[in-house]
Amino acid sequence: AQTVTQSQPEMSVQEAETVTLSCTYDTSENNYYLFWYKQPPSRQMILVIRQEAYKQQNATENRFSVNFQKAAKSFSLKISDSQLGDTAMYFCAFMSYGQNFVFGPGTRLSVLP
Amino acid sequence: DAGVIQSPRHEVTEMGQEVTLRCKPISGHNSLFWYRQTMMRGLELLIYFNNNVPIDDSGMPEDRFSAKMPNASFSTLKIQPSEPRDSAVYFCASSQGQGWAEAFFGQGTRLTVV
Numbered sequence: 702a703q704t705v706t707q708s709q710p711e712m713s714v715q716e717a718e719t720v721t722l723s724c725t726y727d728t729s730e731n732n733y734y735l736f737w738y739k740q741p742p743s744r745q746m747i748l749v750i751r752q753e754a755y756k757q758q759n760a761t762e763n764r765f766s767v768n769f770q771k772a773a774k775s776f777s778l779k780i781s782d783s784q785l786g787d788t789a790m791y792f793c794a795f796m797s798y799g800q801n802f803v804f805g806p807g808t809r810l811s812v813l814p
Numbered sequence: 815d816a817g818v819i820q821s822p823r824h825e826v827t828e829m830g831q832e833v834t835l836r837c838k839p840i841s842g843h844n845s846l847f848w849y850r851q852t853m854m855r856g857l858e859l860l861i862y863f864n865n866n867v868p869i870d871d872s873g874m875p876e877d878r879f880s881a882k883m884p885n886a887s888f889s890t891l892k893i894q895p896s897e898p899r900d901s902a903v904y905f906c907a908s909s910q911g912q913g914w915a916e917a918f919f920g921q922g923t924r925l926t927v928v
Binding site for chain 1: 849856859916917918922
């Protein structure tokens with residue numbers, strides 16, 4: 702069974718600084734997707750970024766980028782120029798073909814003014 | 815599209831009562847997921863449908879929980895009888911393709927059982 706681990710329960714960062722959230726996963730699959738979801742206080746789950754395992758190039762979405770290390774089964778999220786609106790829970794998620802999503806326990810990020 | 819629609823947004827009920835949560839997935843999506851979120855256990859998958867058929871219900875806590883998807887545009891999660899430990903936020907999510915795309919979440923139903 703696949704598992705997703707996020708070793709940082711809480712993190713904080715100063716506004717405009719850069720922060721990296723860690724995620725590792727365990728799978729025997731070769732083809733899969735990885736995702737980062739954001740859950741602000743409104744509790745809405747919002748997709749931040751996704752990465753296909755067969756792509757070597759790291760995904761980027763504006764201020765958000767990932768460092769995908771397939772051999773190490775690592776998938777970290779970097780947030781550049783942090784903004785107050787980035788304050789939220791961040792969940793790393795894994796999906797292999799035809800299977801359900803497996804979520805990590807989440808990292809609570811606080812952006813400080 | 816309006817996104818995944820869940821109702822009600824909030825539900826308060828007494829222990830022992832039946833509770834029904836509803837979900838309308840995004841049109842054209844053929845995978846639907848029910849999750850439960852609590853502080854202690856995080857996000858737990860309860861059940862996963864593909865093309866209206868339950869694929870994995872191993873996360874359903876016990877027989878008090880049941881889920882149906884009578885058609886592609888509607889699903890229900892029922893708890894009967896409800897217990898205080900069922901208090902949580904319940905999310906419905908849908909995705910396109912057979913689980914090979916990101917999930918889009920509804921806004922969740924906050925259930926409180928007193």
